[in-house]
Amino acid sequence: MGRKSALVTGGAGFIGSHVADRLLAAGYDVTILDNLSSGRRENLPVAARFVEADISSPEAAALVREGAFDVMCHLAAQIDVRRSVEDPAFDARVNILGTLNLMEAVRTHSAATRVIFSSTGGALYGDFAAPPSGELLAKDPEAPYGIAKLAVEYYLAYYGRVHGLDTVALRYGNVYGPRQDPHGEAGVVAIFCNRLLDGRALTVFGDGTQTRDYVYAGDVAAANVLVAGASLPAPARLDARAFNIGTGVETSVNALAASLARAAGSDAPIEYAPARAGELQRSALDVHKAQEVLGWSPRVSIDEGLAETYRWFAAHRAGATA
Ligand SMILES: NC(=O)c1ccc[n+]([C@@H]2O[C@H](COP(=O)([O-])OP(=O)(O)OC[C@H]3O[C@@H](n4cnc5c(N)ncnc54)[C@H](O)[C@@H]3O)[C@@H](O)[C@H]2O)c1
Numbered sequence: 001m002g003r004k005s006a007l008v009t010g011g012a013g014f015i016g017s018h019v020a021d022r023l024l025a026a027g028y029d030v031t032i033l034d035n036l037s038s039g040r041r042e043n044l045p046v047a048a049r050f051v052e053a054d055i056s057s058p059e060a061a062a063l064v065r066e067g068a069f070d071v072m073c074h075l076a077a078q079i080d081v082r083r084s085v086e087d088p089a090f091d092a093r094v095n096i097l098g099t100l101n102l103m104e105a106v107r108t109h110s111a112a113t114r115v116i117f118s119s120t121g122g123a124l125y126g127d128f129a130a131p132p133s134g135e136l137l138a139k140d141p142e143a144p145y146g147i148a149k150l151a152v153e154y155y156l157a158y159y160g161r162v163h164g165l166d167t168v169a170l171r172y173g174n175v176y177g178p179r180q181d182p183h184g185e186a187g188v189v190a191i192f193c194n195r196l197l198d199g200r201a202l203t204v205f206g207d208g209t210q211t212r213d214y215v216y217a218g219d220v221a222a223a224n225v226l227v228a229g230a231s232l233p234a235p236a237r238l239d240a241r242a243f244n245i246g247t248g249v250e251t252s253v254n255a256l257a258a259s260l261a262r263a264a265g266s267d268a269p270i271e272y273a274p275a276r277a278g279e280l281q282r283s284a285l286d287v288h289k290a291q292e293v294l295g296w297s298p299r300v301s302i303d304e305g306l307a308e309t310y311r312w313f314a315a316h317r318a319g320a321t322a
Contacts, residue, residue, distance in 0.1 A: 005029040006228065007069040007113075009055055009102065010076030011048065012039025014179045015118065015172075018221035019073050020045050026225050031067060033060055034076060043179055055098035064105035068113070071228040074102060075118040080183045084145035095148035096155075103155065107163050114166040116227050117156055119149045121171035121244045121285040122212065131211070131284035132248050135171070135239050142278055153238055160235025167235050168227050170220075173246030173285050177217030177305065178312035189214070189306065192257060193313035196264040202257045206275030211250035213284040216305035219298040220245055226294050246285030247298045256306070263307040264314075 006023045010016035011032030016039070023030050030048040033055065044050050053059040055076045064072065077095050078084065084091035099117070106113050125133040126140025141147045156167035176189035192202050223245045235241045257270055290296045300308070 003027060003029050004070040004228075005031070005067065007031050007033060007064065007067055007072045008048075009033045009072070009074045010039065010118075012036055012041065012043050012050075013075060014043075014177070014181050015175055015217055015220055016073070016075040017043035017045065017179055018177065018217045019075065019224045020048050022218075022221040022225045023073070023228070024048065026228075028071075028228075031063070031069070033063060038079070038181060038183070056093070056101050061101055061105040064102055064113070065109040068109060071114045071116060072102070072106065073116045073118070073224050073228070074099065077118070078145075079181075081123060081143050081145045084143050084148070088144035091144045092148055095145070096151050099152050100155065103159055103165075106165060107159065112166055114168065114228065115156065115159075116224055117152060117167065117169045119153055119169040119171045119242070120146060121173050121246055122283055124150060124171060127280060131250055131282050132213070132246075132286035133244070133284070134286040135242050135244055135289055142280075153242065157235060157238045157240070160241065161237075165235070167241060168232065169242040170223055170227065171242055171244050171285065172220055173213030173215040173244075173283075175217050175220050176214050177309050180217070180309065188253065188256065189260070189309060190313070192260050193310050196260060196266050196268055196310070197314060197317050199266075199268065201269045201271045202261070203271050203273050204253050204257060205273050206253075206279070207272065208254035208257070208270070209252050209281075210279060211252050211282045211284065213246035213249065214251050214256065214302055214305070215246045215298055216300035216308075219300055222299070223290065223294065223296045226296050230294055232293070243290040243294060243296075244285035244287050245290060245296070246287050247302070248284060248287050249302070250282060250284040251302055256302075259303050259306045260310055263303075263310040
């Protein structure tokens with residue numbers, strides 16, 4: 001048998017590049033599809049083939065059809081929640097219509113490509129129960145970004161049920177780690193790292209007691225690789241093939257700032273600014289399902305992960321200015 005093949009959309013981005021690295025390490029032939037709108041060429045692993053195209057393009061559809069990949073990890077997206085509020089149509093064009101372009105290509109070719117969609121846990125569930133949120137909790141996305149992710153999850157269930165496609169949704173917490181962009185859901189870690197390196201104060205919105213589930217990018221990439229090879233029940237309804245990928249632990253912004261300042265050996269002050277409207281006070285994901293069905297659990301503790309991330313930003317800065 002030949003090597004298994006994987007397409008990673010958004011593989012020049014933060015999480016996608018970690019997914020590509022791990023798939024290569026697991027022996028996959030990896031092709032990356034990315035339009036470099038926020039991704040960077042330097043994130044591309046040398047062993048991967050790179051196709052520069054938009055997910056909405058005929059080239060992307062042809063690649064998916066002709067590549068007959070064993071697995072497609074679909075991470076390419078418009079990831080900026082605030083931009084989705086300012087321009088919901090742009091968000092929907094990329095995140096819904098772009099995804100449908102790829103899904104139709106999967107549907108109309110004969111190979112059994114497993115589609116692993118990068119969804120969100122942090123922007124999907126309503127504020128109905130105390131955290132951690134399980135997969136079955138009612139959905140109540142606040143912003144067009146989360147609405148589009150939920151819409152795609154409904155489409156995945158539809159493609160599974162009606163067309164027999166093999167689809168999975170991974171709902172990430174706030175992902176952080178090396179190569180992180182400051183604009184994503186967990187952008188605060190990248191912003192704080194840069195501020196600490198500049199010797200500036202850390203700005204916290206509100207009183208800093210608001211919590212999030214911060215999950216390390218390497219752990220998220222490992223979940224993608226596990227799912228790529230897992231045997232799973234047939235896809236059916238929304239939630240059936242969805243897995244929360246987080247830690248189950250709530251970390252406050254104050255604790256995050258303190259941990260990063262320790263990692264940096266810095267005594268930078270924290271400045272408090274007015275809370276942002278519409279922000280959830282508490283959020284964490286129940287990850288028992290991923291543990292039970294996939295045998296996945298997060299390996300990297302928040303202090304280790306933040307220290308590693310800070311080291312990466314520090315080395316990256318040093319390299320950039322050397
Ligand atoms: N960062 C988080 O905390 C987080 C949390 C939940 C879900 N996610 C999801 O994970 C995925 C990856 O996010 P990330 O944080 O690595 O962001 P990122 O911006 O670093 O990666 C997205 C990649 O997609 C590419 N891209 C964007 N639009 C494209 C298009 N139209 N055609 C082709 N490529 C395109 C970008 O160039 C970039 O390389 C996204 O789907 C995001 O919604 C991220």
